[in-house]
Amino acid sequence: MTRRLPSFVSRGLLLAWLAFTLVPIYWMVHMSLRSNDAITGGFSWLPESVSLANFERILTDPAWYSGYVNSLIYVTLNTVLSVGVALPAAYAFSRFTFLGDKHLFFWLLTNRMTPPAVFLLPFFQLYSAIGLMDTHLAVALAHMTFNVPLAVWILEGFISGVPREIDETAYLDGYSFPRFFVRIFLPLIKAGIGVTAFFCFMFSWVELLLARTLTSVDAKPIAATMTRTVSASGMDWGTLAAAGVLTLVPGIVVIWFVRRYIAKGFAMGRV
Amino acid sequence: MSTRKPVNPRGWWFVAPVLVSVAFSAIIPLMTVVNYSVQDILGPSQRVFVGMEWFKEVLRDPDLHATLLRQIVFSLAVLALELPLGVGVALLLPAQGWRSSLALVICALPLLIPFNVVGTIWQIFGRTDIGLLGHTLVLLGIDYNYAQNPLDAWLTVLLMDVWHWTALVALLAFAALRAIPQAYYHAAAIDGASRWAVFRHIELPKMRPVLLIAVLLRFMDSFMIYTEPFVLTGGGPGTATTFLSQSLTQKAVGQFDLGPAAAFSLVYFLVILLVCFVLNNAMRDAGKEDA
Numbered sequence: 001m002t003r004r005l006p007s008f009v010s011r012g013l014l015l016a017w018l019a020f021t022l023v024p025i026y027w028m029v030h031m032s033l034r035s036n037d038a039i040t041g042g043f044s045w046l047p048e049s050v051s052l053a054n055f056e057r058i059l060t061d062p063a064w065y066s067g068y069v070n071s072l073i074y075v076t077l078n079t080v081l082s083v084g085v086a087l088p089a090a091y092a093f094s095r096f097t098f099l100g101d102k103h104l105f106f107w108l109l110t111n112r113m114t115p116p117a118v119f120l121l122p123f124f125q126l127y128s129a130i131g132l133m134d135t136h137l138a139v140a141l142a143h144m145t146f147n148v149p150l151a152v153w154i155l156e157g158f159i160s161g162v163p164r165e166i167d168e169t170a171y172l173d174g175y176s177f178p179r180f181f182v183r184i185f186l187p188l189i190k191a192g193i194g195v196t197a198f199f200c201f202m203f204s205w206v207e208l209l210l211a212r213t214l215t216s217v218d219a220k221p222i223a224a225t226m227t228r229t230v231s232a233s234g235m236d237w238g239t240l241a242a243a244g245v246l247t248l249v250p251g252i253v254v255i256w257f258v259r260r261y262i263a264k265g266f267a268m269g270r271v
Numbered sequence: 272m273s274t275r276k277p278v279n280p281r282g283w284w285f286v287a288p289v290l291v292s293v294a295f296s297a298i299i300p301l302m303t304v305v306n307y308s309v310q311d312i313l314g315p316s317q318r319v320f321v322g323m324e325w326f327k328e329v330l331r332d333p334d335l336h337a338t339l340l341r342q343i344v345f346s347l348a349v350l351a352l353e354l355p356l357g358v359g360v361a362l363l364l365p366a367q368g369w370r371s372s373l374a375l376v377i378c379a380l381p382l383l384i385p386f387n388v389v390g391t392i393w394q395i396f397g398r399t400d401i402g403l404l405g406h407t408l409v410l411l412g413i414d415y416n417y418a419q420n421p422l423d424a425w426l427t428v429l430l431m432d433v434w435h436w437t438a439l440v441a442l443l444a445f446a447a448l449r450a451i452p453q454a455y456y457h458a459a460a461i462d463g464a465s466r467w468a469v470f471r472h473i474e475l476p477k478m479r480p481v482l483l484i485a486v487l488l489r490f491m492d493s494f495m496i497y498t499e500p501f502v503l504t505g506g507g508p509g510t511a512t513t514f515l516s517q518s519l520t521q522k523a524v525g526q527f528d529l530g531p532a533a534a535f536s537l538v539y540f541l542v543i544l545l546v547c548f549v550l551n552n553a554m555r556d557a558g559k560e561d562a
Contacts, residue, residue: 010363013359013363014360014363014364014365014374017356017360017363017378018374018377018378020434021377021378021380021381021434021438022377022380023403023404024381024392024393024396024403024404024434025380025381026403027392027395027396027402027403028388028392030403031392031395039395039401040401041401042400042401043400043401043402043406045403081292084288085288085289085292086289088285088286088288089285089286089288089289091285092281092282092283092284092285092286093282093286094276095276095277095279095282096276096277096278096279096281096282096285097276097277097278097279097282098278098279098280098281098282098283099280099283101282104286104290106548106551108289108293109487109547110544110547111293111297112488112491113491113495113540113543113544113547114297114300114301114536114540115495115497115515115516115519115536115539115540115543116495116497116516119300119301119304119536120523121303121523121529122299122300122301122303122304123296123300125303126296126299126300126303141292141295141296142296144292144293144296145293145296145297148289148292148293149293150488152289153484157480195446202382202383205383205385206382206383206384206385206386207385207386208385208386208387208498209497209498222385223385223386223387223388226385226387226388226391237395240388240391241392243388244384244385244388244391244392247383247384247385247388248380248383248384250383251379251380251382251383252376252380252383255375255376255379255383256372256376259371259372259375259376260372262375262442262445262446262449263366263367263371263372263375263445263446263449264449264450265446265447265448265449265450265451266446266447266449266450266481
């Protein structure tokens with residue numbers, strides 16, 4: 001009986017998984033470096049000639065790059081707001097018992113379960129009525145419906161990992177609650193905030209339906225720019241693939257910063 | 272966990288910002304949908320109260336039953352594949368060092384691609400003439416065509432979902448594994464526990480709360496899947512990959528049947544709610560027995 005897999009087997013399996021992950025991404029990069037004629041013209045394992053024309057088009061055309069800026073603005077806004085409102089709530093769920101707390105926790109979660117498809121029209125009507133249509137704030141607020149519950153959930157786990165004695169000691173030392181929370185508590189759950197911010201960023205960055213419904217020009221996200229360009233000029237595969245490659249960049253930056261926190265580990269306590 | 276949490280009604284003040292922000296974007300649209308679901312909307316100012324009529328129609332709709340069944344099979348397949356795969360990948364990931372960082376970033380890549388781009392990439396990737404996957408399968412002598420063969424289309428959507436979302440399970444499981452104190456492993460080594468016993472009696476119970484989150488998230492999101500199959504197959508061939516969200520959108524936008532669509536989406540929401548409630552309680556109880 002072997003106690004564990006030999007290291008070359010586990011390494012091989014991991015490499016196989018990483019390869020599976022990378023192959024479609026390779027194909028996207030491959031397409032982004034070729035012209036449309038070459039893409040639809042025939043199959044090739046490697047790009048026959050490398051051209052950065054697709055990337056150049058995106059980075060010089062304001063209709064394209066403003067999509068990136070818009071997406072980044074509302075995703076950042078959403079992440080800051082979601083983490084901001086979730087922090088005190090997660091603290092309360094972790095530290096106090098109050099009337100209805102368990103039900104409230106599950107209710108929060110149910111907001112992640114509303115199928116977006118039919119809620120698009122009510123969302124559209126709501127944001128039109130309050131004059132927020134086509135603003136970054138509208139998308140950020142709409143995305144909070146599914147990010148805030150997740151943020152509360154993850155942060156609650158991290159906060160429950162901090163011993164309650166720390167709170168009590170701070171009170172005895174004469175700290176007011178806000179000062180204690182900002183000066184002492186937040187630094188202790190830095191890792192949790194990082195991980196939560198990553199998940200908020202991710203779910204908001206990849207969502208398209210709500211973002212597209214609530215914007216038209218001024219706050220149009222990159223993913224929507226992509227669908228519209230495609231329908232207008234037939235299938236512009238090369239530009240689309242190049243835009244797809246560029247959508248990876250902000251996410252890679254964010255995960256690079258939180259990777260240490262993930263590797264340090266977290267166990268989310270209650271559900 | 273030894274002492275109970277103090278009762279403190281002040282907790283409500285702490286959760287107030289969350290309540291206000293979520294209620295704003297959730298309750299108002301939800302009530303609008305409830306409002307639609309009991310009315311026949313003939314025009315912008317003409318509407319008739321019809322009571323439970325739409326709910327009866329929706330619940331008797333044979334198309335809906337077929338779509339619901341297809342959706343359930345899909346979500347179960349997603350969970351059955353992504354959960355073990357994600358945990359497996361998490362166990363294989365190196366614990367620290369640059370290899371760990373690199374592997375984590377590569378694993379997370381599919382999560383960071385907008386949904387419609389995922390669909391578009393797979394649309395080309397799966398084509399037999401110009402796509403890597405389709406071309407390779409045909410070279411291997413497999414009769415594959417996701418645009419015409421329903422089974423191929425279904426499997427392609429499933430493979431795409433596994434590619435796209437297994438990393439979410441893997442990242443969560445990896446984080447949970449790293450949180451297990453080394454002392455547990457030392458104790459297991461002294462007892463001469465097998466690798467399986469370590470997994471079964473240490474790692475799995477410690478991962479359970481995080482895995483519950485992974486199961487719930489993957490269930491909800493796969494049950495509401497819309498953009499990726501819509502872009503990849505458009506729901507076809509026939510209705511082979513038409514999932515609930517898509518047939519709902521066809522009703523609401525395509526045929527502009529707001530009333531039935533609203534009733535449909537409420538039934539849909541309640542199904543998700545019920546399953547999550549049951550899963551949540553079942554897994555919590557399983558956790559108690561283990562402890």
